[in-house]
Amino acid sequence: MNIKKALVLGMLLSCQxxxxxxxxxxxxAKKVADNTWIFKGKLEDFSNKNGGNIVxxxxxxxxxxxxxxDTGPSLRYGKEMRKAIEQITDKPIKYVFNTHHHPDHxxxxxxxxxxxxxxxxxxxxxxxQHGNAFAENMYRLVGDWMRSTEAQLPTKxxxxxxLKLGSHHLKLMPFSGHTGSDLVIFDxxxxxxxxxxxxxxxxxxxxxxxxxxxxxxxxxxxxxAINYKVLIPxxxxxxxxxxxxxxxxxxxxxxxxxxxxAAKAGLSMNEVIKLPIxxxxxxxxxxxxxxxxxxxxLYPGYEERFF
Amino acid sequence: xxxTIAILLLSTAIPASASSEVVDPLExxxxxxxxxxxIGDDKFVFDDRVKVELxxxxxxxxxxxITIDAEALNGQIQRxxxxxxxxxxxxxxxxxxxxxxxxxxxxxIKVQQGTAIRAAVLTxxxxxxxxxRYLDAAGGGCTTPSxxxxxxxxxSHLGEMKSRFFPxxxxxxxxxxxxxxxxxxxVDAIPEFYIQQVAVRSRSGQDLAKMxxxxxxxxxxxxxxDVRNSGEKHSVWLxxxxxxxxxxxL
Numbered sequence: 001m002n003i004k005k006a007l008v009l010g011m012l013l014s015c016q017x018x019x020x021x022x023x024x025x026x027x028x029a030k031k032v033a034d035n036t037w038i039f040k041g042k043l044e045d046f047s048n049k050n051g052g053n054i055v056x057x058x059x060x061x062x063x064x065x066x067x068x069x070d071t072g073p074s075l076r077y078g079k080e081m082r083k084a085i086e087q088i089t090d091k092p093i094k095y096v097f098n099t100h101h102h103p104d105h106x107x108x109x110x111x112x113x114x115x116x117x118x119x120x121x122x123x124x125x126x127x128x129q130h131g132n133a134f135a136e137n138m139y140r141l142v143g144d145w146m147r148s149t150e151a152q153l154p155t156k157x158x159x160x161x162x163l164k165l166g167s168h169h170l171k172l173m174p175f176s177g178h179t180g181s182d183l184v185i186f187d188x189x190x191x192x193x194x195x196x197x198x199x200x201x202x203x204x205x206x207x208x209x210x211x212x213x214x215x216x217x218x219x220x221x222x223x224x225a226i227n228y229k230v231l232i233p234x235x236x237x238x239x240x241x242x243x244x245x246x247x248x249x250x251x252x253x254x255x256x257x258x259x260x261x262a263a264k265a266g267l268s269m270n271e272v273i274k275l276p277i278x279x280x281x282x283x284x285x286x287x288x289x290x291x292x293x294x295x296x297x298l299y300p301g302y303e304e305r306f307f
Numbered sequence: 308x309x310x311t312i313a314i315l316l317l318s319t320a321i322p323a324s325a326s327s328e329v330v331d332p333l334e335x336x337x338x339x340x341x342x343x344x345x346i347g348d349d350k351f352v353f354d355d356r357v358k359v360e361l362x363x364x365x366x367x368x369x370x371x372x373i374t375i376d377a378e379a380l381n382g383q384i385q386r387x388x389x390x391x392x393x394x395x396x397x398x399x400x401x402x403x404x405x406x407x408x409x410x411x412x413x414x415x416i417k418v419q420q421g422t423a424i425r426a427a428v429l430t431x432x433x434x435x436x437x438x439x440r441y442l443d444a445a446g447g448g449c450t451t452p453s454x455x456x457x458x459x460x461x462x463s464h465l466g467e468m469k470s471r472f473f474p475x476x477x478x479x480x481x482x483x484x485x486x487x488x489x490x491x492x493x494v495d496a497i498p499e500f501y502i503q504q505v506a507v508r509s510r511s512g513q514d515l516a517k518m519x520x521x522x523x524x525x526x527x528x529x530x531x532x533d534v535r536n537s538g539e540k541h542s543v544w545l546x547x548x549x550x551x552x553x554x555x556x557l
Contacts, residue, residue: 140445266473266480268413268531269372270360296366303529307469307484 023145025053025072027080029088032230032238033190035061035168037088039072039081043203043236043285046073046104051145052138053077055104056232058194059085060187063166065094069185069194071108071117073138075149078108094165098154099183099196099234101126101209103134109152119154120174122181126209127153158183175223177216178234179209184223191229198223201236201244202283204290205251207297213259217252220245247284254278255294263302269295329353333423333441337392344397345388345427350434356380357428357438359389365418368448370525374413375402375426377438383430384410391442391523393422395449395493398521405515408507409478409533412518415525417448417491453526455488456497466553470543479537481507481557484529485545491522504546507532507557509539 029037038058046052052073060067066089071078085093098106098119106127109117119127131151139146163170171186178197185194197206198219210216224245231239262272273292281287331338332353342351356379365371375389387410389399394417404410410428425439455461470483485502492499499522507516516532534541544554 137445266471266475266482266531268374268482269415270362270374270413273362273372292362292364293366296362296370296372300370300529303482303484304469307471307482 023051023076025051025077025080027053027077027084029059029084032058032232033187033192036187036190036192036230037061037085038232038238039084040237041104041235045286045289046138046141048141048143048145050142051076052104052107052142054235056234056236056238057081057105057108058232059093060168060170060190060192061089061091062094062168065092065165067163067165067168067170068093068096068112070099070105070196071096071112073104073107073142074146075108075110076145076147078111081108082111095163097183097185098123098127099185099194100179100181101130101134102179102197102206103138105197105234106131106154107135107138107146107149107151109154110148110150113152116156117152117154118156118158120181120183121157121159123179123183124154124157126179126181127151175219176211177219178205180211186226186228191227193223193226193228193231195223195231195233195244197234199231199233199236199244199248201231201233201239201247203235203285204281204287205248206290207294210297212301213252213256213298217249217256220248220252247281251281251284254281255291259295259299259302260305263299263306266306269299272299331423333392333439335392335423335441338423341390341392341397341425345390346435346437349429351427351437352434354428354436354438357426357436359424359426359438359440361424361440361442363443365421365442365444365448368418368444368446369451370415371418371442371444371448372413372415373399373424374411375438377404377410377426377428377436380428380430380436381410382406383432385429385431387426387428389424389426391416391418391422391424394419394523396491396522399424399523400521401519403514403517405513407509407535408515409535411533412516413531414528416523417451417525418442418444418446418523419449420444420446449491449523450493452494452497453488453490455526456490456494461486461488466545466547466551468543468545468553468555470555470557472537472557474537475533478533478535480531480533481541481543482529482531483543483555483557484527485553486527487547489522489524489526489528493522500547500549502528502545502547504544505530506544507534508542508544510541515541 041055057070096117173184175182358376360374387402390397428436473480490500505518
């Protein structure tokens with residue numbers, strides 16, 4: 001019965017792949033400020049359909065060369081991204097940054113293997129430890145889009161808090177709320193804040209490697225002090241105001257309070273994952289899905305506090 | 308496209324249900340074998356009143372929360388057997404609840420791949436009531452070395468328990484955690500080492516709940532039981548396959 005089902009499915013799928021167009025992310029650079037572009041990802045989870053393109057990446061064209069911020073989920077993405085950049089500027093790519101060690105932000109590195117790739121030191125060691133496993137898991141999640149993709153480590157680690165490139169002065173700010181090592185880049189000339197996955201907007205945040213909700217929340221307060229003109233979240237729409245940061249604070253507060261109350265009441269994990277999500281966050285995509293994941297990541301720690 | 312698949316699936320399902328008396332609602336390829344192992348030739352029914360609660364997917368295949376709830380059959384229960392069809396070691400636990408305890412238990416398990424998770428409740432009329440749900444998983448939970456294997460913390464804390472009583476609307480809940488590697492024996496050069504027996508006892512020494520655990524129960528087990536009479540004091544007793552016994556007042 002199951003074999004039959006698998007065969008029928010297999011036949012359907014194989015018919016489809018024969019007629020399918022070659023895979024393409026169809027990346028469109030969107031200008032967000034002077035000399036600054038982003039490639040906008042979908043507000044979805046990894047799937048065979050989106051090929052892992054759920055992430056915002058970007059680049060800045062300076063007088064002395066181009067700065068690339070994150071390389072996307074696959075070699076194919078990295079190549080398409082590089083081609084799209086070269087259509088906009090003929091300046092050479094000088095710097096590539098991986099903001100943190102999650103697969104959708106670094107698996108395009110192979111497309112930039114002739115250029116120095118930078119990350120925070122801890123990100124590099126996290127990639128050395130988990131990079132291959134992330135790549136393997138992405139093959140499972142999105143399939144053929146990943147073809148020939150391998151985890152390639154950054155070649156250099158960041159040992160400075162700023163970078164002067166022509167008239168652009170980039171502040172390189174290390175945070176840790178999302179993964180323990182998160183790079184935020186602020187272009188003082190244009191006022192663009194590349195917030196990486198420290199900020200999710202209208203898409204539920206993910207917590208597999210957060211050192212803690214409270215720490216993350218404290219760091220969001222620090223980001224609020226930056227006088228930016230445009231905020232580029234790692235996932236979700238860009239914004240010219242503080243709304244993404246307010247949403248982050250509110251959501252992190254709600255998560256923390258909900259998990260504390262649940263642990264105090266002695267709830268089991270299966271009871272916690274069914275708790276209602278505040279109406280305030282009704283517009284946030286994937287909130288139930290990510291809440292279930294967050295409970296798996298963080299609830300044991302909360303339980304521990306209330307034994 | 309989606310509707311096409313649905314129609315085709317439906318059409319393959321029809322002959323199966325017409326040709327055999329009872330169809331496994333979870334369509335697991337190992338159902339027949341599991342039935343032989345755990346139920347044998349006894350009478351059984353698939354029964355929604357036996358609730359198996361779990362997330363739809365295993366975010367961490369070494370720590371999947373499951374809740375088995377047979378409250379609807381309270382008073383008639385002889386024992387409850389839980390298993391995962393596609394685990395290399397299928398049996399999770401056998402549970403003998405006393406009528407004074409709510410026949411509902413929560414703990415976390417390891418899964419090796421996506422699988423049906425089952426609970427079969429044997430009632431006093433000698434009929435098995437089988438409930439279950441499908442869990443999606445990337446897998447590898449049973450053949451991943453325990454965290455303890457890389458960290459000697461457990462060696463000096465083996466069997467240490469933390470527990471707390473939570474008053475509920477009716478009665479109360481005990482949740483306890485015990486430090487134990489719960490090694491499956493399926494990882495190269497790490498022998499099986501796991502808690503085999505759990506008992507929740509009242510002051511009078513009566514077993515309110517008795518459980519036999521198997522290797523798929525997660526490392527450092529966290530187990531939740533609900534009792535009807537919150538006034539009475541209880542203790543928990545454990546024994547592992549190395550013969551170590553641990554006991555603590557709850």
